[in-house]
Amino acid sequence: MRYATAMRRILLSLVALAACRGSEPTPRYLTVGTDVAAAAHLVTAETHDGVAIVEVAADTDLEAISAIAHDQFHRCGGFMVHDSLAEAHAALAPPVVRATPDYTLDRADVVRAVLPTLDRAQLLGTIRELSAMPTRYYRSEGGAAASTWLAARWQRLAAGRPDVTVELVDQGWPQKSVVLTIPGRGRASEVVVLGGHLDSINLRYPEAPGADDDASGVATVTEVVRVLLASDYHPERTIQVMAYAAEEVGLRGSQEIVRDYKKRNVDVVGVLQLDMTNYQGSDKDIWLMKDFTNAAQNTFVTNLIDTYVGATWGLDACGYGCSDHASWYRGGFPASMPFEARFRDANKKIHSRADTLETSGDNADHAIKFARLGTAFAIELGKGGVGATIAASPPVSSGGSHRWWLALAGLGAVGLMLRRRRVS
Numbered sequence: 001m002r003y004a005t006a007m008r009r010i011l012l013s014l015v016a017l018a019a020c021r022g023s024e025p026t027p028r029y030l031t032v033g034t035d036v037a038a039a040a041h042l043v044t045a046e047t048h049d050g051v052a053i054v055e056v057a058a059d060t061d062l063e064a065i066s067a068i069a070h071d072q073f074h075r076c077g078g079f080m081v082h083d084s085l086a087e088a089h090a091a092l093a094p095p096v097v098r099a100t101p102d103y104t105l106d107r108a109d110v111v112r113a114v115l116p117t118l119d120r121a122q123l124l125g126t127i128r129e130l131s132a133m134p135t136r137y138y139r140s141e142g143g144a145a146a147s148t149w150l151a152a153r154w155q156r157l158a159a160g161r162p163d164v165t166v167e168l169v170d171q172g173w174p175q176k177s178v179v180l181t182i183p184g185r186g187r188a189s190e191v192v193v194l195g196g197h198l199d200s201i202n203l204r205y206p207e208a209p210g211a212d213d214d215a216s217g218v219a220t221v222t223e224v225v226r227v228l229l230a231s232d233y234h235p236e237r238t239i240q241v242m243a244y245a246a247e248e249v250g251l252r253g254s255q256e257i258v259r260d261y262k263k264r265n266v267d268v269v270g271v272l273q274l275d276m277t278n279y280q281g282s283d284k285d286i287w288l289m290k291d292f293t294n295a296a297q298n299t300f301v302t303n304l305i306d307t308y309v310g311a312t313w314g315l316d317a318c319g320y321g322c323s324d325h326a327s328w329y330r331g332g333f334p335a336s337m338p339f340e341a342r343f344r345d346a347n348k349k350i351h352s353r354a355d356t357l358e359t360s361g362d363n364a365d366h367a368i369k370f371a372r373l374g375t376a377f378a379i380e381l382g383k384g385g386v387g388a389t390i391a392a393s394p395p396v397s398s399g400g401s402h403r404w405w406l407a408l409a410g411l412g413a414v415g416l417m418l419r420r421r422r423v424s
């Protein structure tokens with residue numbers, strides 16, 4: 001009955017939101033954990049290793065499955081949406097993983113120069129502003145407004161850095177995914193991704209503050225962006241920071257991006273997903289999810305925690321499609337998911353009106369640890385240095401410093417052009 005009531009409310013709200021709908025592609029197949037499939041009484045076409053393929057007729061089914069994945073299994077996301085049966089089958093096969101990069105920690109000077117500039121008041125302020133929005137539901141006007149708000153925020157952080165671009169990625173819903181790019185110098189074709197999801201959801205009421213889920217993750221990556229750019233940090237690899245739309249309804253925003261990157265052969269060397277960072281529910285600080293993540297990169301992440309974060313960590317699992325790291329993992333890209341607690345100890349107020357900052361003690365004391373980790377991850381995987389470090393040791397090239405400065409000027413000009421084209 002609980003779900004029937006919830007479904008009536010969902011259907012009503014969908015009618016109310018119909019005017020906001022874009023030309024959304026109709027999903028055809030889902031891959032979903034067999035536990036969620038059984039609880040939702042879904043007719044499964046086939047199952048493999050705890051994952052089922054399900055054919056769905058209309059979008060409304062996604063909301064019903066969301067309700068069960070969220071309420072009974074506390075999974076954020078919980079399933080993946082596919083355009084074709086072939087794509088659903090491909091999602092069941094073990095991914096062909098990109099060769100993992102060298103994980104040697106050798107940028108301590110840069111990391112230790114940037115870490116002290118992290119500011120938990122700034123991080124807290126961003127969570128407060130995001131969670132003050134009535135909802136960030138991906139089909140709502142509020143969800144759309146959250147995208148433009150975040151893009152404007154990231155653009156302000158990039159003031160004085162014409163090489164940095166901010167893009168609103170239209171995926172067919174009112175809410176857009178937001179992508180900030182710091183272009184690399186030297187290994188620009190290799191991409192490092194840090195992300196969280198921008199949307200929030202509440203299956204019973206219109207209000208969905210989503211302070212922990214996942215304003216905390218978006219605010220954490222925003223604080224990483226702030227200190228990297230304020231420190232005049234320039235990576236060798238390209239760094240992209242992403243706030244995904246529509247995570248709560250089948251990881252759809254991140255899946256669209258991964259699909260596009262696969263098509264364009266974008267070489268993503270590593271992905272860090274931050275989904276819920278500000279509720280300390282367990283004895284240890286940071287919990288790495290072992291399932292649907294890359295073991296070698298997870299070891300790199302635990303080395304970063306031991307070296308730079310000064311936090312304790314543990315290992316756990318969160319089930320099928322629990323957040324956007326699963327989209328990247330399925331695409332064959334090394335991904336990690338550091339989480340706020342052991343999965344069973346995570347914030348129980350998510351997906352409700354009560355997911356507010358009060359649940360986290362009205363501070364960002366836990367999330368700041370993840371900001372330290374994200375900063376270290378960006379620098380040790382992106383390499384490069386801050387302004388002074390770079391000036392002291394320019395990349396070696398046969399053309400000498402003259403050619404190097406010309407290249408910098410060129411990059412700046414390209415960045416300016418991209419900015420004008422992309423940012424409205």
Ligand SMILES: [Zn+2]
Pocket residue numbers: 076077197213214247275276323
């Ligand atoms: Zn989430």
